[in-house]
Amino acid sequence: MERIRTTEVATRVGKRVRVAGWLHSLRRMGGINFLVIRDGWGMLQAVAETENEIAALLPENVGVESIIAVEGLVISEPQAPGGVELHELSVEAISPIAELPPISLNKRKLNAQPGTLLDHAVVTNRHPLRRATLRLSAGMMAAFRDILTSRAFTEIQTPKIVAAATESGANVFKLDYFGRPAYLAQSPQLYKQIMVGVFERVFEVGPVFRAEPHDTTRHLNEYVSLDAEFGFIENHFTVMALLRDVIAHILQTFKEAYSSDLELLRVQMPDIPEQVPHIHFAEAQELILKLHKVDVRGEPDLSPQDERWLGEWAKQEFNSDFLYVTGYPMRKRPFYTYPDPQRPEYSNSFDLLFRGTELVTGGQRLHRYEDYIAALEKGQLSRETFEYYLEAFKYGMPPHGGFAIGSERFLMQLLGTQNVKLTTTFPRDMHRLVP
Amino acid sequence: MERIRTTEVATRVGKRVRVAGWLHSLRRMGGINFLVIRDGWGMLQAVAETENEIAALLPENVGVESIIAVEGLVISEPQAPGGVELHELSVEAISPIAELPPISLNKRKLNAQPGTLLDHAVVTNRHPLRRATLRLSAGMMAAFRDILTSRAFTEIQTPKIVAAATESGANVFKLDYFGRPAYLAQSPQLYKQIMVGVFERVFEVGPVFRAEPHDTTRHLNEYVSLDAEFGFIENHFTVMALLRDVIAHILQTFKEAYSSDLELLRVQMPDIPEQVPHIHFAEAQELILKLHKVDVRGEPDLSPQDERWLGEWAKQEFNSDFLYVTGYPMRKRPFYTYPDPQRPEYSNSFDLLFRGTELVTGGQRLHRYEDYIAALEKGQLSRETFEYYLEAFKYGMPPHGGFAIGSERFLMQLLGTQNVKLTTTFPRDMHRLVP
Numbered sequence: 122m123e124r125i126r127t128t129e130v131a132t133r134v135g136k137r138v139r140v141a142g143w144l145h146s147l148r149r150m151g152g153i154n155f156l157v158i159r160d161g162w163g164m165l166q167a168v169a170e171t172e173n174e175i176a177a178l179l180p181e182n183v184g185v186e187s188i189i190a191v192e193g194l195v196i197s198e199p200q201a202p203g204g205v206e207l208h209e210l211s212v213e214a215i216s217p218i219a220e221l222p223p224i225s226l227n228k229r230k231l232n233a234q235p236g237t238l239l240d241h242a243v244v245t246n247r248h249p250l251r252r253a254t255l256r257l258s259a260g261m262m263a264a265f266r267d268i269l270t271s272r273a274f275t276e277i278q279t280p281k282i283v284a285a286a287t288e289s290g291a292n293v294f295k296l297d298y299f300g301r302p303a304y305l306a307q308s309p310q311l312y313k314q315i316m317v318g319v320f321e322r323v324f325e326v327g328p329v330f331r332a333e334p335h336d337t338t339r340h341l342n343e344y345v346s347l348d349a350e351f352g353f354i355e356n357h358f359t360v361m362a363l364l365r366d367v368i369a370h371i372l373q374t375f376k377e378a379y380s381s382d383l384e385l386l387r388v389q390m391p392d393i394p395e396q397v398p399h400i401h402f403a404e405a406q407e408l409i410l411k412l413h414k415v416d417v418r419g420e421p422d423l424s425p426q427d428e429r430w431l432g433e434w435a436k437q438e439f440n441s442d443f444l445y446v447t448g449y450p451m452r453k454r455p456f457y458t459y460p461d462p463q464r465p466e467y468s469n470s471f472d473l474l475f476r477g478t479e480l481v482t483g484g485q486r487l488h489r490y491e492d493y494i495a496a497l498e499k500g501q502l503s504r505e506t507f508e509y510y511l512e513a514f515k516y517g518m519p520p521h522g523g524f525a526i527g528s529e530r531f532l533m534q535l536l537g538t539q540n541v542k543l544t545t546t547f548p549r550d551m552h553r554l555v556p
Numbered sequence: 557m558e559r560i561r562t563t564e565v566a567t568r569v570g571k572r573v574r575v576a577g578w579l580h581s582l583r584r585m586g587g588i589n590f591l592v593i594r595d596g597w598g599m600l601q602a603v604a605e606t607e608n609e610i611a612a613l614l615p616e617n618v619g620v621e622s623i624i625a626v627e628g629l630v631i632s633e634p635q636a637p638g639g640v641e642l643h644e645l646s647v648e649a650i651s652p653i654a655e656l657p658p659i660s661l662n663k664r665k666l667n668a669q670p671g672t673l674l675d676h677a678v679v680t681n682r683h684p685l686r687r688a689t690l691r692l693s694a695g696m697m698a699a700f701r702d703i704l705t706s707r708a709f710t711e712i713q714t715p716k717i718v719a720a721a722t723e724s725g726a727n728v729f730k731l732d733y734f735g736r737p738a739y740l741a742q743s744p745q746l747y748k749q750i751m752v753g754v755f756e757r758v759f760e761v762g763p764v765f766r767a768e769p770h771d772t773t774r775h776l777n778e779y780v781s782l783d784a785e786f787g788f789i790e791n792h793f794t795v796m797a798l799l800r801d802v803i804a805h806i807l808q809t810f811k812e813a814y815s816s817d818l819e820l821l822r823v824q825m826p827d828i829p830e831q832v833p834h835i836h837f838a839e840a841q842e843l844i845l846k847l848h849k850v851d852v853r854g855e856p857d858l859s860p861q862d863e864r865w866l867g868e869w870a871k872q873e874f875n876s877d878f879l880y881v882t883g884y885p886m887r888k889r890p891f892y893t894y895p896d897p898q899r900p901e902y903s904n905s906f907d908l909l910f911r912g913t914e915l916v917t918g919g920q921r922l923h924r925y926e927d928y929i930a931a932l933e934k935g936q937l938s939r940e941t942f943e944y945y946l947e948a949f950k951y952g953m954p955p956h957g958g959f960a961i962g963s964e965r966f967l968m969q970l971l972g973t974q975n976v977k978l979t980t981t982f983p984r985d986m987h988r989l990v991p
Contacts, residue, residue: 144952161757161787162756215954216923216952216954216955218952243753244753246751246753246754252754263711273597276694278693278697278980281778282765282984294717294731295732303989305717315678319681319682330716343717352596513679517623519651546712546713546714546747546751547747554736
């Protein structure tokens with residue numbers, strides 16, 4: 122009999138089916154035995170009313186996580202997870218496992234410290250809660266690509282090994298490239314801008330690398346960046362409008378296609394307004410003075426506390442979990458940032474705050490060759506290092522801009538995960554290179 | 557007036573539209589002027605019958621690659637590229653460019669050596685032929701994801717910075733990870749297998765890194781690998797059946813959605829048979845002896861000449877551009893390879909040849925913990941290095957297998973590109989870190 126997926130069983134009530142997967146749990150209650158089979162998509166309960174039916178699981182070397190196959194009759198059972206269960210079983214042990222996993226996978230909660238969970242991520246990623254998180258991560262990437270493809274963006278893959286150390290001051294990893302120094306790309310920023318010159322609208326989903334020596338629950342040294350960049354914009358508000366639609370599409374996809382994962386993780390899903398409220402950086406500082414009697418005017422950036430206050434204000438004032446802060450001072454933004462034509466000490470850039478924490482950074486970029494020459498000079502950056510990049514602007518670039526979403530951070534904030542490392546398969550931090 | 561894309565103009569005959577993009581070319585023929593606007597998707601011809609209409613393009617500093625916008629009346633004109641052209645123009649120079657590009661972008665052919673093309677890839681990627689190639693590269697990634705998603709595969713992103721130097725003998729790049737040695741992943745092989753333990757069916761599209769010191773037209777030191785791995789297979793033939801469908805879907809997608817790119821590049825698209833012919837490695841060697849009087853029996857691998865002969869044979873015998881060679885000797889395959897249960901010196905692995913060249917490698921992997929212990933011992937590989945990986949097998953893994961497609965190599969072979977470096981945006985080779 123051909124095997125079907127556990128998630129397909131509910132459509133086969135009254136028929137015999139074959140499922141296969143991991144022995145998630147086996148409970149023996151007097152004469153009756155409940156086993157749960159976990160496959161790559163879900164779980165299914167099977168009920169054996171005789172010892173004989175589960176004879177294959179009785180040897181001592183057949184423990185949980187053994188690979189098994191189960192045939193049985195599909196019975197509608199509202200009490201069972203998924204509304205169906207199997208009866209009249211025929212069970213086969215395909216690959217028996219004797220050793221108990223280091224952390225129990227069949228409890229609802231994952232009862233272990235983050236360090237232990239991560240040390241054994243190879244196995245703990247099998248837990249339903251971890252799987253739900255990682256499935257949402259896949260869903261986020263797919264939703265990001267879907268909406269941008271539907272808006273005529275072209276996908277690109279840009280090099281991760283690069284010649285120049287840094288463009289934005291982030292710490293970078295150095296490597297030996299056939300005897301020469303090279304670096305791991307901290308972002309696809311320069312290449313995605315160049316590719317606006319080719320396809321106008323581009324996106325990339327790929328790893329970025331930051332050698333930041335911070336060992337916190339908010340840092341990853343390698344993460345997946347969702348990058349978009351596009352031409353013929355009016356200014357940063359064009360970029361903000363696109364980003365709003367991208368976030369809305371990701372949230373919508375989650376609600377429609379990942380509802381059981383969201384339920385399992387008990388996620389409180391936000392709504393994003395048609396028009397995300399926005400406030401200029403300078404006004405935001407004035408607002409903080411007015412509401413909280415704290416004078417942060419003159420500061421070149423917002424503190425986490427400032428962001429929380431602004432988040433609360435957006436919630437009260439607009440009932441929005443999202444808020445754009447625009448016009449960050451030029452002196453804290455990278456050299457390719459486009460200045461506000463009216464107030465050139467401020468920039469045509471923005472941060473998107475979600476529930477009072479920065480989620481996405483973006484903005485309009487310079488597009489004229491001579492502006493780049495001036496910006497590099499002002500920043501005391503070597504023109505030679507950026508010569509290849511400058512070539513894009515020398516030969517014609519439209520006004521353009523874009524943004525980058527840190528996929529793990531977005532997931533962390535959405536799910537309320539305490540540690541960003543638990544939003545990814547195998548995180549890299551200062552002390553962790555394995556698994 | 558809202559700007560539309562050049563590829564949308566054909567639906568607006570008789571109406572006035574606005575397009576924007578790069579000034580691809582301007583030909584002045586007596587009183588009549590032909591300009592071609594290139595945007596991110598295509599090109600459009602515009603015809604000015606008076607000097608006045610193109611006044612904005614006449615200053616000396618407005619050369620090709622200037623960013624322009626053109627409004628005009630859409631006229632059906634079968635002779636024009638795309639079947640339409642604009643008349644009664646109103647032209648605006650948005651960002652004028654004085655300097656001529658290093659390589660002419662408006663000739664049908666790209667007349668330059670590969671080295672020059674690559675040195676100036678930032679600009680030469682704008683050429684219609686280069687764009688068509690890069691668009692197909694994006695299409696390949698999307699088609700790969702589409703078919704696997706439709707077969708219930710889950711997308712994963714695995715770390716690119718890894719602790720262990722190598723699993724298959726490839727040369728790897730070494731980097732400084734907070735004072736410790738680390739390496740760039742040569743493939744997601746071990747992680748994708750581990751993730752079969754989580755989601756059963758997984759795929760990844762991502763960069764891989766090979767520090768191979770070969771400076772040829774067939775080598776890239778960083779490339780994009782299309783990886784798939786899945787559980788509950790019968791043997792390597794299950795994997796070969798999936799790979800056949802993946803290749804078929806990529807080819808089908810190209811034919812349906814990328815026909816103009818294929819035409820521009822003059823690609824002879826292959827058909828892939830429902831059943832790709834296959835031959836066992838040992839039989840293949842016997843066949844070569846019989847047909848070509850060359851005795852390669854006892855060789856542990858096929859030479860490029862052997863592969864060409866087999867490709868010719870598949871074409872003659874089965875009229876197929878594709879051929880599976882199965883059962884490569886164990887001694888040339890990595891330690892995780894599953895042996896042929898009948899003839900354990902051969903393996904449950906395969907190569908897919910396309911027009912006589914290896915395109916994809918794949919196979920069944922070991923799935924039992926004790927088999928891994930034995931294989932590591934036999935290969936004199938350190939058990940400690942692979943401890944995290946072994947954890948997957950210790951706690952239950954189904955029979956599984958997979959494959960990896962080098963996306964650039966596939967594109968190269970499909971398009972007949974002479975140099976693999978010309979199938980990617982910004983290639984990395986021994987001497988090239990820029991652009």
